Amino acid sequence: MKKFLLFVLFLCPIVSMAQEQTKIDSTMTFRISEIEVYPEYLKEYLEFAHNVGATSVKEEPGVICIYPMQQLRNDCQIRILEIYASQEVYQQHIKTEHFQTYKQGTLHMVKSLDLVDMRQMAPECLPLIFNPTFTI
């Protein structure tokens, strides 16, 4: 029993660290970015978008979701679901090297860009759907 208690005590800092990293507040930000890409740059753009999403979610606590998708009916229409735990997290995100590499590297590939801010409708579902630790 003593070893089991030690095991539980060992887990506690990990759990509390993870909880601390979420820091969801009233400025939590939801967005669906609607992006149309020039066909000649599509392949290159997809790599940039993939890399920035994967790196952000892995490395930035509070970046809950950056999830890029392509329309099946039109490959050049990209939609990215973005969820940030707070505005502070978002402001930090757009200053990162990987975001700036994506932004500056794709400017000439983007035909149109509409950053559509959203309101979530089922807050209690957030921990059911999205990884509750928001870390790897």
Next chain:
Amino acid sequence: MKKFLLFVLFLCPIVSMAQEQTKIDSTMTFRISEIEVYPEYLKEYLEFAHNVGATSVKEEPGVICIYPMQQLRNDCQIRILEIYASQEVYQQHIKTEHFQTYKQGTLHMVKSLDLVDMRQMAPECLPLIFNPTFTI
């Protein structure tokens, strides 16, 4: 140590049940439903959409995400991110009582409906972003 091993053994069936419930396959389905609602029905529609999303994610293994959002710039524009582990899961989902209640109950509230099928661009990020057990 014996009790700790018993504790680990006790966890095993839970973990393997959860893994079994995911059953992701090559027919995994991604969609962003684009819905415009008549303003006079908006409040009522939001309740229906909230309920169907929450119930589906709680009760249907393999329904990874049904996450409804409203545009901040136009309350009547709803977007729902839907992710199903397979086409089989989706076909079962649309037969459920809660989905049929939503569908039939909101037909007259919906001005336009576009079910936009998507392709994910970062499959390896799926378990980083979405709840890896896909259950409560």
